[in-house]
Amino acid sequence: MQATDRCSKPTLMGAALAVAFTLLPTGGVQAQESPKDSYRAEIVILQRLVDPASIEEQMTGKQVEPVIETASSLWVEDASGRRISDLQLTNKNEMHLGSAARRLENSGNFRVLATAGWYQNFPQNYDGSPMRIAVGDWLSRAQQKAVEGYIEIDRKRYLHVSVHLNHWQEGPVQEVNLQTETTGTVSGISETTETSSIAEMATNTPPVMVMADPEPTPAELVTWIRETRRMRSEEIHFIDSPTIGVLVFFKKL
Incomplete structure (x- = not known):
C-alpha cells in the first residue's frame, strides 16, 4: 500500500475524530472588517502516538526531495521550542478547531504539534506560496525537527490546501570503526x-x-503526507498518514 493511498483515507483516527468534532462551537472573535473573500483559516498538526516500528509500510530508504525554500513560515520551531511565524496568529481559544485539538490530546492517543489560526483574504485566482512547517521532537543527531515540510493555500473557484510533510526519526547509531x-x-x-x-x-x-570518527547519522523517514484537497467553508477537513495528520478549517467572514 502506498503512502499516498493511506493519506487519502482518514481511517486511522476516525473514531477519536468523530468524538472530537461532535457539537463543536462555531463562534470566535471575528475581525472588525469582513471584506469580500476574507476568511479565518485554521490548521492543526497532530502526531498519532504509535510505535513507528509497528507501521506496516516501512518507508526507510524512500527518496525524498530536498526541502524547498519558502518565503514564509507558518509554524517553525527551533531546538529550544521557540516558535517563528510570519502570520499574525489568533488566540487558540478563538479557534473552531481548538476544542477538537484539546479532545484529541486528552484522549491520550494524539499529540498536538501546532494549532494555528489567522485571518486572510483569499480572492479568486489566489496563487499562494508554500509556508514552512517544522514541529515535533528535536532530532539532535540530524539537527532538525521530526516533522518538516510546507503547507500551501490556493484559490481558483474553490480553496485548495496542499500538504507536503515528512515525519522523521533518528537513524540508527553508526558503529564505531x-x-x-x-x-x-x-x-x-x-x-x-x-x-x-x-x-x-x-x-x-x-x-x-x-x-575513527563515525559518519553523521541522517534521519530516517517514518511516513509522509503528499496531498492536495479542495476545501469547503465551515467544514472540517482531515488529511493524514499513519503517524501524522492535519486538520483544516475555513470560515468565510
Missing part, C-alpha cells in the same frame, strides 16, 4: 634467535587503538 596500529620495532635480534622468541617480543609490543 576501530583501527589497530602497532608501534615499536623489533631490532637487535641475531640470526640464531628462535622464531618463538621473536613472536613473543612482537606480542609484548602494545597496539594503539585509533578511533
Whole structure:
C-alpha cells in the first residue's frame, strides 16, 4: 500500500475524530472588517502516538526531495521550542478547531504539534506560496525537527490546501570503526634467535587503538503526507498518514 493511498483515507483516527468534532462551537472573535473573500483559516498538526516500528509500510530508504525554500513560515520551531511565524496568529481559544485539538490530546492517543489560526483574504485566482512547517521532537543527531515540510493555500473557484510533510526519526547509531596500529620495532635480534622468541617480543609490543570518527547519522523517514484537497467553508477537513495528520478549517467572514 502506498503512502499516498493511506493519506487519502482518514481511517486511522476516525473514531477519536468523530468524538472530537461532535457539537463543536462555531463562534470566535471575528475581525472588525469582513471584506469580500476574507476568511479565518485554521490548521492543526497532530502526531498519532504509535510505535513507528509497528507501521506496516516501512518507508526507510524512500527518496525524498530536498526541502524547498519558502518565503514564509507558518509554524517553525527551533531546538529550544521557540516558535517563528510570519502570520499574525489568533488566540487558540478563538479557534473552531481548538476544542477538537484539546479532545484529541486528552484522549491520550494524539499529540498536538501546532494549532494555528489567522485571518486572510483569499480572492479568486489566489496563487499562494508554500509556508514552512517544522514541529515535533528535536532530532539532535540530524539537527532538525521530526516533522518538516510546507503547507500551501490556493484559490481558483474553490480553496485548495496542499500538504507536503515528512515525519522523521533518528537513524540508527553508526558503529564505531576501530583501527589497530602497532608501534615499536623489533631490532637487535641475531640470526640464531628462535622464531618463538621473536613472536613473543612482537606480542609484548602494545597496539594503539585509533578511533575513527563515525559518519553523521541522517534521519530516517517514518511516513509522509503528499496531498492536495479542495476545501469547503465551515467544514472540517482531515488529511493524514499513519503517524501524522492535519486538520483544516475555513470560515468565510
